[in-house]
Amino acid sequence: xxxxxxxxxxxxxxxxxxxxxxxxxxxxxxxxxxxxxxxxxxxxxxxxxxxxxxxxxxxxxxxxxxxxxxxxxxxxxxxxxxxxxxxxxxxxxxxxxxxxxxxxxxxxxxxxxxxxxxxxxxxxxxxxxxxxxxxxxxxxxxxxxxxxxxxxxxxxxxxxxxxxxxxxxxxxxxxxxxxxxxxxxxxxxxxxxxxxxxxxxxxxxxxxxxxxxxxxxxxxxx
Amino acid sequence: xxxxxxxxxxxxxxxxxxxxxxxxxxxxxxxxxxxxxxxxxxxxxxxxxxxxxxxxxxxxxxxxxxxxxxxxxxxxxxxxxxxxxxxxxxxxxxxxxxxxxxxxxxxxxxxxxxxxxxxxxxxxxxxxxxxxxxxxxxxxxxxxxxxxxxxxxxxxxxxxxxxxxxxxxxxxxxxxxxxxxxxxxxxxxxxxxxxxxxxxxxxxxxxxxxxxxxxxxxxxxx
Ligand SMILES: [Mg+2]
Ligand SMILES: [Mg+2]
Ligand SMILES: [Mg+2]
Numbered sequence: 001x002x003x004x005x006x007x008x009x010x011x012x013x014x015x016x017x018x019x020x021x022x023x024x025x026x027x028x029x030x031x032x033x034x035x036x037x038x039x040x041x042x043x044x045x046x047x048x049x050x051x052x053x054x055x056x057x058x059x060x061x062x063x064x065x066x067x068x069x070x071x072x073x074x075x076x077x078x079x080x081x082x083x084x085x086x087x088x089x090x091x092x093x094x095x096x097x098x099x100x101x102x103x104x105x106x107x108x109x110x111x112x113x114x115x116x117x118x119x120x121x122x123x124x125x126x127x128x129x130x131x132x133x134x135x136x137x138x139x140x141x142x143x144x145x146x147x148x149x150x151x152x153x154x155x156x157x158x159x160x161x162x163x164x165x166x167x168x169x170x171x172x173x174x175x176x177x178x179x180x181x182x183x184x185x186x187x188x189x190x191x192x193x194x195x196x197x198x199x200x201x202x203x204x205x206x207x208x209x210x211x212x213x214x215x216x217x218x219x220x221x222x
Numbered sequence: 223x224x225x226x227x228x229x230x231x232x233x234x235x236x237x238x239x240x241x242x243x244x245x246x247x248x249x250x251x252x253x254x255x256x257x258x259x260x261x262x263x264x265x266x267x268x269x270x271x272x273x274x275x276x277x278x279x280x281x282x283x284x285x286x287x288x289x290x291x292x293x294x295x296x297x298x299x300x301x302x303x304x305x306x307x308x309x310x311x312x313x314x315x316x317x318x319x320x321x322x323x324x325x326x327x328x329x330x331x332x333x334x335x336x337x338x339x340x341x342x343x344x345x346x347x348x349x350x351x352x353x354x355x356x357x358x359x360x361x362x363x364x365x366x367x368x369x370x371x372x373x374x375x376x377x378x379x380x381x382x383x384x385x386x387x388x389x390x391x392x393x394x395x396x397x398x399x400x401x402x403x404x405x406x407x408x409x410x411x412x413x414x415x416x417x418x419x420x421x422x423x424x425x426x427x428x429x430x431x432x433x434x435x436x437x438x439x440x441x442x443x444x
Contacts, residue, residue: 009230009232009261009263010231010232010262012261015330031443032442032443034330035330035332035333036332038259039231039232039392040231040232041393041394042392074441102328103328103329104328106325106326107325108237108257108330109330109331110234110257110258110259111391114259114391114392116392116393165442168442169333169337169440169444170261170263170336171263172263173263218390218391220387222391
């Protein structure tokens with residue numbers, strides 16, 4: 001599944017899976033996973049210059065991605081990890097102004113989360129590379145300055161629960177990705193910025209990505 | 223692109239594209255297309271028995287689907303129709319209770335719209351088969367009784383506008399489908415029901431599908 005970016009058909013992103021991040025956006029801590037879809041057309045491989053809508057307030061959310069290796073349909077928590085091919089590092093880019101307007105109006109989040117280049121993502125490492133995915137450090141820097149630095153020890157819902165929950169609703173297929181949520185420290189990304197992010201397991205950097213940021217004017221009423 | 227159900231990677235659905243349907247749900251008529259994503263894992267081919275969550279209030283929304291034939295990235299309305307491979311007939315199944323709760327809470331619509339089998343869909347007819355996609359009749363019957371009967375003459379936003387708008391935000395790829403919205407008459411679907419729907423162009427039935435409905439208990443907090 002190293003080709004997940006071209007094979008996979010959906011990205012299921014989890015919102016508010018770290019209590020400190022839920023709090024910073026003024027949200028209640030959820031009793032069940034909150035999920036939304038991002039289009040695979042939003043993938044931007046490591047090293048690409050990403051373009052963000054210049055008329056929006058775009059935020060970074062660094063996240064651990066779980067790559068599905070084989071179909072998961074209504075699986076139990078006990079069986080869930082068998083369906084994991086590996087892990088990736090992603091940034092769930094978000095037009096926060098559009099998301100806030102959508103929330104207020106009761107509208108879908110798909111535009112706020114779905115622009116081209118809104119999912120910068122690295123290659124995959126195999127499941128064996130990360131012994132305990134519930135104990136990895138993930139950080140993000142902008143222009144060399146640390147903005148997010150968290151640990152998946154602070155997950156509200158662990159990976160087996162996420163896979164089981166999602167798979168009861170919609171079948172997960174080979175190459176699909178679950179983005180597991182972001183720790184606190186989200187904030188603005190601007191054209192000209194340099195993004196760098198990493199995931200560390202047992203003190204070793206196992207995933208690392210860098211992206212330069214450019215702006216583009218989106219020729220549509222948003 | 224007759225294989226769009228296996229090749230395509232996203233479904234972009236348009237909400238409130240018929241004024242009479244917007245009104246029946248108490249929504250304002252939008253000034254721009256409202257869009258949301260459905261997962262391709264929700265496809266259910268013609269003739270399949272679909273399973274709906276027995277603990278939800280599930281509604282039918284019959285829609286004309288536009289199948290993308292070649293990549294559409296930031297295309298103009300004038301160029302948009304060149305990217306259309308053909309048309310399909312789909313039902314945008316919706317857990318209305320979950321959607322209403324999501325709207326109220328400012329949450330995403332992805333669960334309400336994304337269950338397995340929530341996009342019953344026929345095969346594709348080529349673009350040439352439908353001379354004027356802005357003048358087709360679409361209807362849906364439950365157990366032989368007509369529930370929806372509308373015409374795409376009542377679209378708020380035509381297909382070139384939808385393709386252009388979406389493609390400014392996210393790139394449309396080969397096999398992707400745009401669901402163009404539903405006319406009035408949406409209502410409940412229950413286990414045991416028989417769904418039948420069709421699209422008529424110039425007095426001829428060009429697309430037709432039938433699905434039996436079963437219930438399943440979703441083993442997750444929704
Ligand atoms: Mg996120
Ligand atoms: Mg998708
Ligand atoms: Mg619809």
